[in-house]
Amino acid sequence: MRFMAAGEPAERVDFFSFGVYDWAAPSNFQISGYESLVRWLGSEPVPMFFGEYGSSMDKPRDLGEVECLFSPAMTGVFSGGFLHTYGHVEVDEGSGGGGEGGGDEDEDEDDDEDGSGYDLVRIQKDGTRKPKRDYVTYQQRLAEIAAKPKEEICGPHEKKDYDSWRGTFDGVDRTWMADPQDVPAFPLEWSAMLE
Numbered sequence: 001m002r003f004m005a006a007g008e009p010a011e012r013v014d015f016f017s018f019g020v021y022d023w024a025a026p027s028n029f030q031i032s033g034y035e036s037l038v039r040w041l042g043s044e045p046v047p048m049f050f051g052e053y054g055s056s057m058d059k060p061r062d063l064g065e066v067e068c069l070f071s072p073a074m075t076g077v078f079s080g081g082f083l084h085t086y087g088h089v090e091v092d093e094g095s096g097g098g099g100e101g102g103g104d105e106d107e108d109e110d111d112d113e114d115g116s117g118y119d120l121v122r123i124q125k126d127g128t129r130k131p132k133r134d135y136v137t138y139q140q141r142l143a144e145i146a147a148k149p150k151e152e153i154c155g156p157h158e159k160k161d162y163d164s165w166r167g168t169f170d171g172v173d174r175t176w177m178a179d180p181q182d183v184p185a186f187p188l189e190w191s192a193m194l195e
Contacts, residue, residue, distance in 0.1 A: 005046045017051035025062035050081025060133040066141035072155025
């Protein structure tokens with residue numbers, strides 16, 4: 001994280017994202033480990049969000065982490081995230097459950113016998129998309145967040161000044177084993193990357 005966040009704006013990452021699967025309902029800010037993430041990454045001057053979140057031991061998912069992610073405890077460090085997984089499942093014409101009265105249209109959308117796992121939307125044989133229960137739960141959770149006043153979501157956090165921060169390495173410690181002068185420069189031409 002230090003390596004990727006250091007240097008001039010053109011030299012460092014524009015944002016940082018990673019998958020977080022630590023919330024197993026019932027949970028909260030402390031039990032999930034989110035508190036440790038905020039403490040660990042809270043001083044980093046790079047916008048961050050969860051690249052994936054929402055895995056759970058239980059199906060359908062509770063998705064209580066949505067409220068936590070969009071709470072003042074986290075919004076000073078993280079800018080939301082992407083729920084795992086906003087995908088879909090192609091329904092195999094030859095998969096089980098076929099026959100008279102037993103087609104996919106009549107199956108419970110959350111039975112997961114088709115191996116759909118955490119996907120939120122199923123594609124039916126006729127090509128229509130059918131939301132699964134987690135999709136509806138996710139919509140409800142986001143609607144609850146959207147109905148709150150901004151202050152209740154963001155809290156008293158000050159906006160970080162990403163553009164003027166230049167970042168430095170503080171030297172060698174037990175978690176960063178390379179000397180700052182040994183870290184190679186970015187090997188590509190940044191302007192060419194943008195083009």
